[in-house]
Amino acid sequence: MLTFDFMKLFKIIFWVLWRIWFYILVTGIILILFPLLVISILKEEWYPFFFKLARFWARSILFGMGFYVKLEQEQALEPGKSYMLVANHTSMTDIMLMLSVIKNPFVFVGKKELVKIPLFGFFYKRTCILVDRNNSKSRSAVFERAQKRLNQGLSICIFPEGMVPDDESILLEEFKDGAFRLAIDHQIPIIPITFADNKKRFSYTFFSGSPGLMRAKIHSFIDTKGCTNDDKKQLNEKARNVILNQLIAYIK
Secondary structure: OOOOOHHHHHHHHHHHHHHHHHHHHHHHHHHHHHHHHHHHOOOHHHHHHHHHHHHHHHHHHHHHOOEEEEEEEOOOOOOOOOOEEEEOOOOOHHHHHHHHHOOOOEEEEEEHHHHHOOOHHHHHHHHOEEEOOOOHHHHHHHHHHHHHHHHOOOEEEEOOOOOOOOOOOOOOOOOOOHHHHHHHHHOOOEEEEEEOOHHHHHOOOOOOOOOEEEEEEEOOOEOOOOOOHHHHHHHHHHHHHHHHHHHHHHHO
C-alpha cells in the first residue's frame, strides 16, 4: 500500500513559496527605494550614497529571508582605503552578504548575464563592472573600468572562481588571476573572505535551503606592496588556500 509523504510535500511547498518570496523581496525593496536609487546613480561621485542604499537593500533581504549573519574579523578595514575583496561564490545571496559585512564602498565585477534580471539589472548595469567571460575584449575593458573606480577611492569585489560550479559537491573552484593582477597594478591589499553557509542556506538548486545562520569571516589582508605581475599566481594560491582551509575547518 502506498503512503503519502506529507513531510516531503510540505518541504516542496515551502521551497516554492520561499523562493518566490526571495524574488518579491529583491524586487519590492528596489521599488520602494526606486526614487532614491535613481537619484544616486545620476553622478558617479554619488556612488557612496547608492552604496548605502544597496546595503539597506541587502540587509533587508537577508532579514526577510530569515537569515542572520555572524561576522568574524581578523583585521578591520580602514575607512577611505581601497581594497580587493575576494570570496567564494556559491549562491545568489553572496551579493547580499558581501554588501552586509563590508562598510567600505566597493564595486562588484560581475557577469553580464545578470543585466537581464528585471529591475535589478537596470541598476546592476549602471553601477557594476560587467564582464562577458566569452569575450576577450570585454575582459580587457574590465581592467580599465576597475582602475577608474579604484582611482576614485572605491574598492573592488570579485568572486575569483568566475562562476558557480554546477556540481555543488565542489568545495572551491580554482581562482582566476584577474583580481590579483588588479591588486598588484594598484598595490592594494587583498582581503580573502569566507562565506560558510550560503550554499546550504540558498544554493542554485531550487528545492533546497532554509532560514538560519550565515557565517562570514574576513581574513587577514594579503599585502601586495612591491609585488609584480610575476607574483600574481602566488597571491592567487595564497588567497585561495586561506578560504579553502577555512571552509574545511567549518565542515569539521
